[in-house]
Amino acid sequence: MNFSVRDVSLSTGPVxxxxxxxxxxxxxxxxxxxxxLTQPIQELAKTFTVHVPTFPGFDxxxxxxxxxxxxxxxxxxxxxxxxxxxxPCDVIGHSFGGWVAMWLAVRHPGKVDHLVLETxxxxxxxxxxxxxxxxxxxxxxxxxxxxxxxxxxKPMEVVTANRAMLAHYHRGPHMDxxxxxxxxxxxxxxxxxxxxxxxxIPPVTGRLLKAxxxxxxxxxxxxxxxxxxxxxxxxxxxxxxxxxxWGEGFLVKRQARA
Amino acid sequence: MKFIFFHLMPWTHxxxxxxxxPVANKYxxxxxxxxxxxxxxxxxxxxxxxxxxxxxEHHFSPxxxxxxxxxxxxxxxxRTSRAKIAVFGNLVPLNNPIxxxxxYAMLDVMSGGRLVAGFMRGIPHEYVAYNVDPSxxxxxxxxxxxxxxxxxxxxxxxxWEGEYYQFRSISIWPRxxxxxHPPILMSASNAESAEFAARHHAKMGIVLLTSLPGARxxxxxxxxxxxxxxxxxxxxxxxxxxHMCICETDDEARAYLQEGCDYFYGxxxxxxxxxxxxVLKESRFYENAQRRAAVSQRRRDLAAEKIDDAIAKGAxxxxxxxxxxxxIKRIHGELGNGxxxxxxxxxxxxxxxxxxxxxxxxxxxxxxxxxx
Numbered sequence: 001m002n003f004s005v006r007d008v009s010l011s012t013g014p015v016x017x018x019x020x021x022x023x024x025x026x027x028x029x030x031x032x033x034x035x036x037l038t039q040p041i042q043e044l045a046k047t048f049t050v051h052v053p054t055f056p057g058f059d060x061x062x063x064x065x066x067x068x069x070x071x072x073x074x075x076x077x078x079x080x081x082x083x084x085x086x087x088p089c090d091v092i093g094h095s096f097g098g099w100v101a102m103w104l105a106v107r108h109p110g111k112v113d114h115l116v117l118e119t120x121x122x123x124x125x126x127x128x129x130x131x132x133x134x135x136x137x138x139x140x141x142x143x144x145x146x147x148x149x150x151x152x153x154k155p156m157e158v159v160t161a162n163r164a165m166l167a168h169y170h171r172g173p174h175m176d177x178x179x180x181x182x183x184x185x186x187x188x189x190x191x192x193x194x195x196x197x198x199x200x201i202p203p204v205t206g207r208l209l210k211a212x213x214x215x216x217x218x219x220x221x222x223x224x225x226x227x228x229x230x231x232x233x234x235x236x237x238x239x240x241x242x243x244x245x246w247g248e249g250f251l252v253k254r255q256a257r258a
Numbered sequence: 259m260k261f262i263f264f265h266l267m268p269w270t271h272x273x274x275x276x277x278x279x280p281v282a283n284k285y286x287x288x289x290x291x292x293x294x295x296x297x298x299x300x301x302x303x304x305x306x307x308x309x310x311x312x313x314x315e316h317h318f319s320p321x322x323x324x325x326x327x328x329x330x331x332x333x334x335x336x337r338t339s340r341a342k343i344a345v346f347g348n349l350v351p352l353n354n355p356i357x358x359x360x361x362y363a364m365l366d367v368m369s370g371g372r373l374v375a376g377f378m379r380g381i382p383h384e385y386v387a388y389n390v391d392p393s394x395x396x397x398x399x400x401x402x403x404x405x406x407x408x409x410x411x412x413x414x415x416x417x418w419e420g421e422y423y424q425f426r427s428i429s430i431w432p433r434x435x436x437x438x439h440p441p442i443l444m445s446a447s448n449a450e451s452a453e454f455a456a457r458h459h460a461k462m463g464i465v466l467l468t469s470l471p472g473a474r475x476x477x478x479x480x481x482x483x484x485x486x487x488x489x490x491x492x493x494x495x496x497x498x499x500x501h502m503c504i505c506e507t508d509d510e511a512r513a514y515l516q517e518g519c520d521y522f523y524g525x526x527x528x529x530x531x532x533x534x535x536x537v538l539k540e541s542r543f544y545e546n547a548q549r550r551a552a553v554s555q556r557r558r559d560l561a562a563e564k565i566d567d568a569i570a571k572g573a574x575x576x577x578x579x580x581x582x583x584x585x586i587k588r589i590h591g592e593l594g595n596g597x598x599x600x601x602x603x604x605x606x607x608x609x610x611x612x613x614x615x616x617x618x619x620x621x622x623x624x625x626x627x628x629x630x
Contacts, residue, residue: 196404203412210414217427220408222401222420235419239426251426 021045029097315347493596
């Protein structure tokens with residue numbers, strides 16, 4: 001599936017995005033590693049029109065000086081949705097993107113239909129999880145199967161700059177207390193995906209979300225670390241595909257979708 | 259030193275040395291079966307004084323009447339109060355892992371936290387019985403183990419998306435009494451399984467000791483793998499399984515055990531060996547040809563082995579109480595295990611002999627080896 005490269009001018013500056021597919025719109029919010037079009041995202045484009053915006057400052061795009069917090073980034077995402085997709089639409093957020101997606105669902109509840117949070121960041125208790133500074137440890141935290149990574153074309157300076165953007169949008173502890181206090185307001189049907197081997201987001205985060213979100217399912221993906229789409233693309237597509245197709249009905253076993 | 263009284267619940271009214279598998283159930287008389295179960299459960303309950311009582315799971319043969327070991331374990335929770343209950347099933351790759359998590363949790367709660375939960379891969383012929391690809395045995399065991407532990411320990415409902423198992427929302431009732439979960443026991447009768455047990459932080463069980471050097475190698479592999487995984491096994495984590503026959507004299511014990519083993523391997527084990535050889539030939543139950551050949555040879559050797567030879571190489575415990583004390587000390591000295599898993603009802607050894615042997619063990623053996 002070929003994604004078109006586009007830009008849109010929003011109130012605080014330009015936003016770069018990719019789009020592909022046909023069908024109802026779906027928004028994919030990337031991790032702090034930047035945009036990566038994994039196999040499951042490509043597959044989504046067979047049944048959805050997939051929109052993948054690049055958060056300002058990531059992957060070499062310019063920052064928006066007026067957008068320097070997670071709530072502000074969520075507001076910008078809502079503005080992007082207003083120009084591109086009919087509301088409400090399904091949203092998938094991975095890690096940092098999941099953090100943004102939660103703020104989006106808190107502040108703009110009418111814009112989110114089904115919400116998928118893949119190993120979402122932003123809710124780490126002190127002393128648990130987080131990114132290691134040791135490259136070897138970090139790699140094991142991120143991938144159970146690094147051999148499944150596609151050749152990464154991003155230069156190291158871009159990867160480093162992407163990680164630096166975390167501090168631009170959030171300063172302080174890894175537990176976003178303001179968000180934690182608002183989780184009960186996320187009214188949309190939510191699927192939280194946890195990697196059974198995730199070294200970045202601890203199990204307690206999934207449990208917190210399961211306990212606090214009013215309509216939430218928590219699923220562990222076997223033999224997957226932080227990047228489930230890379231480690232287990234087929235498992236990801238199966239459970240997310242069923243959730244998006246059937247909503248709560250995804251609990252009921254049925255014949256495989258065509 | 260701890261001791262498990264392990265029972266296979268063999269059907270001992272069959273007399274033909276058949277090799278067919280599965281064994282036709284026309285040889286089982288259900289009315290007599292009622293008496294068998296009553297007697298065997300009595301025998302197991304009588305084993306209080308041992309530290310643990312062991313059940314196990316086998317299918318489609320007179321080798322053992324515990325197709326579901328949890329049923330027998332459930333009976334034992336109500337007939338005993340002190341001994342832990344070790345289940346040397348469930349054959350995890352062959353069963354629904356959520357059902358296993360639930361039934362083990364029930365047993366742990368019913369017994370007041372006395373469950374030792376076996377996560378067994380099973381012996382080859384069970385895969386034919388339950389129509390599961392033997393080549394998937396390790397993958398299923400690995401995934402199901404993680405899933406069962408999750409089901410035991412997750413306080414919130416959760417789903418599981420894996421290669422072999424998909425469950426969209428799980429919350430078992432009850433959850434186990436022992437926290438964070440009951441101790442886990444895995445078979446470690448070869449190098450591959452010893453590594454697997456250590457990686458999963460499980461107790462290792464050499465289900466039936468056949469050679470001291472081989473057992474020593476497996477224990478070393480287990481310890482080395484555990485240390486690499488960040489934990490240190492204790493003697494309590496190492497179980498050695500042995501047949502045991504105790505009588506007043508060595509000669510009497512040897513005669514009974516020889517007859518029991520001949521029946522066990524010759525009559526009860528014939529069909530099982532046939533199916534096992536088929537699985538070894540047609541699947542990747544064991545990874546390499548050398549290992550497959552070694553397992554087949556070992557099965558043939560066991561069937562032909564004489565008791566005197568088995569005693570000499572330390573493979574069985576057999577004799578008067580004084581002799582058995584020496585044998586236990588020898589094995590413990592060589593292997594450093596903290597647990598013996600003892601089978602006294604070997605084949606068709608009469609139940610009266612088994613019971614008398616249990617008494618001799620409690621009165622004259624246990625006091626001499628408890629401190630080890």
